[in-house]
């Protein structure tokens with residue numbers, strides 16, 4: 635019997651790599667995004683959904699239920715980044731970011747619960763960030779949303795264990811995507827050109843490189859697969875090339 639995965643933010647970047655990786659492993663995949671998939675036509679089912687819109691999420695989950703009565707994996711990956719000082723961040727911008735990054739995973743997970751419970755051995759994987767653990771200037775709303783997502787991971791893991799649902803998070807470091815490249819304008823690196831900024835980021839990791847979306851997809855697949863990670867729940871798995879293990883004061 636096929637295993638089914640729902641991945642949010644699947645149109646590009648890390649979410650696309652996750653959806654493609656599940657599909658290549660033989661899973662049936664449904665990808666949600668508010669924009670159509672970029673690049674080659676995906677070999678999985680796409681649905682246009684804005685995870686900040688709770689009514690749209692509910693209607694779209696009904697559509698998922700018409701494809702499958704069971705979901706074995708839910709990956710909450712969709713997010714937006716806001717790179718500006720806290721005093722320049724308006725309450726409306728804060729709310730709009732939280733509606734996607736923190737309320738989104740809550741709303742989607744809540745709507746998916748009956749399908750996840752029906753699977754018997756389902757897994758939720760939230761894509762958080764190393765900004766949940768350590769951060770820098772001009773990214774406060776994003777960092778707060780990811781810290782909240784890590785707390786939500788633990789709370790959901792406790793509440794949903796009796797339903798046979800494990801809940802974990804992946805905390806990526808710098809991964810080469812459109813979001814990372816846009817965030818480079820934050821001014822925290824010395825170089826001007828994007829490629830030079832990426833090279834500087836790579837030098838700051840222990841492994842000497844920026845991550846690829848596939849690096850994160852591999853960790854998500856591990857946490858989604860009960861034959862690999864059956865005894866893990868409530869965990870935040872850092873996948874950052876060692877970026878957060880080195881003391882910045884040394």
Ligand code: NAD
Pocket residue numbers: 642643644645646647648649666667668669683684685686710711712713714734761762763764805806807808809810811812813814
């Ligand atoms: P990205 O911007 O390249 O892709 C994000 C995708 O999410 C896009 O396709 C976008 O359309 C979609 N999305 C955004 N808002 C949405 C909404 N309201 N409803 C539905 N879809 C929506 O970003 P990425 O770098 O691939 O990031 C993916 C995840 O990884 C995010 O949760 C991000 O916070 C996290 N992350 C990324 C990095 C990095 O360096 N790239 C580092 C740490 C964490």
